[in-house]
Amino acid sequence: MTAMAPTPxxxxxxxxxTHDVATxxxxxxxxxxxxxxxxxxxxxxxxxxxxAPISVSRTGPLLEQTIRDVGAVSHALHEAGPGQMVGVRGxxxxxxxxxxxAGRDVVFAAGGIGLAPLRSALLxxxxxxxxxxxxxxxxxxxxxxxxxxxxxxxxxxxxxVRVEVxxxxxxxxxxxxxxxxxxxxxxxxxxPANAVAFVCGPEIMMRLTARELLARGIDDIRISLERNMxxxxxxxxxxxxxxxxxxxxxxxxxYGDAAPLLGVKEL
Amino acid sequence: xPAHYLDGLAAVARTECLRAGxxxxxxxxxxxxxxxxxxxxxxxxxxxxxxxxxxxxxLGPGSVLGWSWxxxxxxxxxxxxxxxxxxxxxxxxxxxxxxxxxxxxxxxELTRRFAAVMLDRLQNTRMRLLDLYGAPAGGAW
Numbered sequence: 001m002t003a004m005a006p007t008p009x010x011x012x013x014x015x016x017x018t019h020d021v022a023t024x025x026x027x028x029x030x031x032x033x034x035x036x037x038x039x040x041x042x043x044x045x046x047x048x049x050x051x052a053p054i055s056v057s058r059t060g061p062l063l064e065q066t067i068r069d070v071g072a073v074s075h076a077l078h079e080a081g082p083g084q085m086v087g088v089r090g091x092x093x094x095x096x097x098x099x100x101x102a103g104r105d106v107v108f109a110a111g112g113i114g115l116a117p118l119r120s121a122l123l124x125x126x127x128x129x130x131x132x133x134x135x136x137x138x139x140x141x142x143x144x145x146x147x148x149x150x151x152x153x154x155x156x157x158x159x160x161v162r163v164e165v166x167x168x169x170x171x172x173x174x175x176x177x178x179x180x181x182x183x184x185x186x187x188x189x190x191x192p193a194n195a196v197a198f199v200c201g202p203e204i205m206m207r208l209t210a211r212e213l214l215a216r217g218i219d220d221i222r223i224s225l226e227r228n229m230x231x232x233x234x235x236x237x238x239x240x241x242x243x244x245x246x247x248x249x250x251x252x253x254x255y256g257d258a259a260p261l262l263g264v265k266e267l
Numbered sequence: 268x269p270a271h272y273l274d275g276l277a278a279v280a281r282t283e284c285l286r287a288g289x290x291x292x293x294x295x296x297x298x299x300x301x302x303x304x305x306x307x308x309x310x311x312x313x314x315x316x317x318x319x320x321x322x323x324x325x326l327g328p329g330s331v332l333g334w335s336w337x338x339x340x341x342x343x344x345x346x347x348x349x350x351x352x353x354x355x356x357x358x359x360x361x362x363x364x365x366x367x368x369x370x371x372x373x374x375x376e377l378t379r380r381f382a383a384v385m386l387d388r389l390q391n392t393r394m395r396l397l398d399l400y401g402a403p404a405g406g407a408w
Contacts, residue, residue, distance in 0.1 A: 020402060050408075052408035053408075068402065069402075070402045070408060071408045072408075073408045074408045111399065111400055112399070112400030113400075140400065141400060142398065142400040142401060146400065166325075168395045168398070168400065169321075169322075170321075170322045171318070171319045171320060171321055171322060172312065172319055172320035172322065174322060175350065176325075177308070177325045177327070178310060178322045178323065178324050178325045179324045179325055179391060179395075180391045180394055180395060182391070183327070183391070186329070187327065201399070201400070202399040202400065204394070204397065204399055205399050205400075208394065
């Protein structure tokens with residue numbers, strides 16, 4: 001078995017999250033891939049179509065991977081039903097490092113599909129709830145109908161997570177916020193000196209959120225970057241960003257290190 | 268802000284406690300007040316025929332509610348309703364305008380502060396117009 005050979009997994013279940021997002025639960029057919037750390041991803045292979053980098057939204061013996069239907073490969077994966085076979089390569093990249101954040105306040109800030117890779121870290125923190133201080137989850141979405149894992153939010157709150165949700169557009173009846181996710185940062189209780197923030201979403205959203213976090217005194221900020229990942233193991237160079245091959249050295253990087261690169265056009 | 272300005276503004280202000288669901292104003296109504304929200308949340312809305320009430324934005328603690336009082340015709344462009352119990356300081360807009368006219372330095376100071384709020388809201392609105400969370404066109408995967 002080489003690093004480029006996918007491991008066969010079977011779709012156990014498929015849960016529709018929104019009109020264009022579904023979560024697959026995958027079980028290995030034989031040997032499983034190595035344990036996945038929160039924040040790592042896999043190359044998920046729709047046989048006969050192609051493979052795509054997909055975040056792991058729940059780690060463990062069974063993988064949960066949340067897929068947005070945006071192209072041919074993701075469409076095939078998004079439509080995969082129970083019993084269907086897919087290929088998994090990974091785990092790839094470095095994780096959030098949430099395991100090392102024990103003892104600290106944790107802020108998760110997610111925009112759109114960016115909640116998928118953060119969910120695995122949030123679930124890890126909840127499994128070790130006593131090891132962490134305040135946990136806050138800020139979610140930005142396009143509309144209430146675009147919220148991922150909406151059925152789980154009440155449970156996260158019950159387990160001690162402060163969850164604030166904001167959307168760009170809503171009609172009366174929506175009882176959350178309406179506005180940019182950055183407006184939620186000021187509501188945080190986290191002690192800046194002892195807080196770490198994990199941010200994932202569109203790159204502009206991450207930059208704006210990081211700016212607000214910095215203004216609030218939170219400077220340990222980690223973001224998850226997406227580039228054109230192909231091989232997943234640092235061979236092909238498609239996902240290079242400055243000194244990094246993001247599939248290998250990322251996708252999670254320090255915002256402090258990444259910030260100078262994010263403003264460079266065509267990089 | 269200098270204390271004498273604060274004293275002057277406080278003289279035309281009062282505390283308001285609003286229940287959830289209380290409508291502060293409707294589109295087209297006279298913009299005769301503005302508020303500083305101390306706690307709770309207010310949503311700005313606009314009634315769209317056949318679509319219901321569209322929520323424009325929500326404003327939380329520390330936010331200023333209302334700037335139509337600053338400029339003629341002094342009419343609200345949107346509506347506002349308390350989404351949860353709200354504690355706010357309400358200012359008599361006409362009285363504030365009189366004080367600003369009498370003391371241009373106060374007028375400048377207030378205008379400068381409101382301009383900062385407007386800039387912040389304008390920038391946030393522009394970012395929302397980008398539809399950041401929408402699916403990218405021609406997705407690679």
